Amino acid sequence: MPITMADVAARAGVSKTTVSRVLNGKGELDPATAARVRQVIQELGYVPSAGAVSLARGRTRVLGMLVPSFSWPWIGEVLQGVADAVEEEGYGLLLFSCSKGEESLQRFASQASAKTFDGLLVIEPEGTLDFIAGLHRSGLPVVLIDDRGHQPEFPSVATTNRGGAQDAARHLLQLGRKRPIVVAGPEELGCTQERLAGFAEVYAQAGLPLEPWRVVDGDFTFEGGRAEIGRLLRSARHLNAEPGFDAVFAHNDLSAAGAIQALREAGLRSPGEVAVVGFDDVPQASHTDPPLTTVHQPLREMGETAARALMGHFDGTPLAAEPIVLPTTLVVRGSTVTHAP
Structure with missing residues (x-):
């Protein structure tokens, strides 16, 4: 049978409340009584449960x-x-x-x-x-x-959602990518709005304001990113035209990976024809093909x-x-x- 607080109290000749106070250092106690209780605890090998100690402290930890x-x-x-x-x-x-x-x-x-x-x-x-x-x-x-x-x-x-998106935009501009597509997250999320605003600000300051058609909803999923970029590529092919973009900024890594897949299926290379940037830097980001440039969230x-x-x-x-x-x-x-x- 496991040793209980009642066993300690009975052996030491004190109440269970006194044993609890000794365990948790609460309340005024006679030093001799406290020493006797601690000695009994050691003799009996009593180990208080974490729950019992926490309850006595008024916290669960x-x-x-x-x-x-x-x-x-x-x-x-x-x-x-x-x-x-x-x-x-x-x-x-x-x-x-x-x-x-x-x-x-x-x-x-x-x-x-x-x-x-x-x-x-x-x-x-x-x-x-x-x-x-x-x-x-x-x-x-x-x-x-x-x-x-x-x-x-x-x-x-x-x-720093806005700041991270600004860094992504500056990076693409430094590479000469002037025609981006933004694969956004759900519109109602504040992080989506911040990332879109930060990216658009940098391009606008460079004299390249984002046209509305350049922002598509990838709903933070692989299939969303793949579907939206695939749709744009099919539209260009239908018109016998070159794709109208040379970069993709996706609001998370999953939709960025979907964009890379859509480019591959269309016979386009990344970063050759289209550079791709994600957001989050989840562990899988370094294992896409090619490895994904992304905004690292800590x-x-x-x-x-x-x-x-x-x-x-x-x-x-x-x-x-x-x-x-x-x-x-x-x-x-x-x-x-x-x-x-």
């Missing part, structure tokens, strides 16, 4: 994390950053997804009500921002990862930063009122230059 789906290409990188941070600090992690829509959200809501975790990290599932804000207003500490331009009322960790660092901010809050460090913004960097590979560094 567990973080919750809510994500749209675990199948998103970059979710794994963010999760690894979170996991590294919580493991180092001795916290646990409960993962929730909204892959089943309302059913998943209700299951998550019941866990939040039961206070099975101390605070929440969120990669926002579509349409849940108001719900998450309500949890925050009710007292649950929340940190949003990748605010997608929403800038919510609670703390967040974001990246995904793992975003997860780690958010987790450390939330855990720091429980140790007395106030959560930042303004978003924590981590910079993007352009990673140049073979989809834009023949001899990439």
Whole structure:
């Protein structure tokens, strides 16, 4: 039979409350009593459960994390950053997804009500921002990862979407690419708007404003990027004309990979006829053919930063009122230059 707190209390001649206070360092205790309890703990080999210690402290030492789906290409990188941070600090992690829509959200809501975790990290599932804000207003500490331009009322960790897109545009212009196509993400997302605005600004400043037809919706998927670029190429072929673009800037790496596939199917080379730039720098980006030039989001660092901010809050460090913004960097590979560094 495992040794329990009641066994320790009985052997030491004290209450279970006193044993709990010794374990957690709470309350005024007679030094001799505390020493006797610690001696009994050692003699009996009592190992308190993490749950018992956490309950006595009024905390679970567990973080919750809510994500749209675990199948998103970059979710794994963010999760690894979170996991590294919580493991180092001795916290646990409960993962929730909204892959089943309302059913998943209700299951998550019941866990939040039961206070099975101390605070929440969120990669926002579509349409849940108001719900998450309500949890925050009710007292649950929340940190949003990748605010997608929403800038919510609670703390967040974001990246430089506009600046990253500007870097992509400058790179293409330096290569002499003056006729780009933008394969955009979903229009309602703030990150889509920021990436489109940053890219368009640089081309406009160069005297090359983007015509509306040069922006197509690739919906952040491989098939979306492939379909849109394929459609433009077929239209040009139907008119017996050359493609009207010499570059593609895709708002994520999946749609960029789809664009490369469409070019290959049409007998065009990248970067020869058409240079391609993505966004995110997921692990697969360096393994496309050719390897993808892309805007690197510090995904793992975003997860780690958010987790450390939330855990720091429980140790007395106030959560930042303004978003924590981590910079993007352009990673140049073979989809834009023949001899990439």
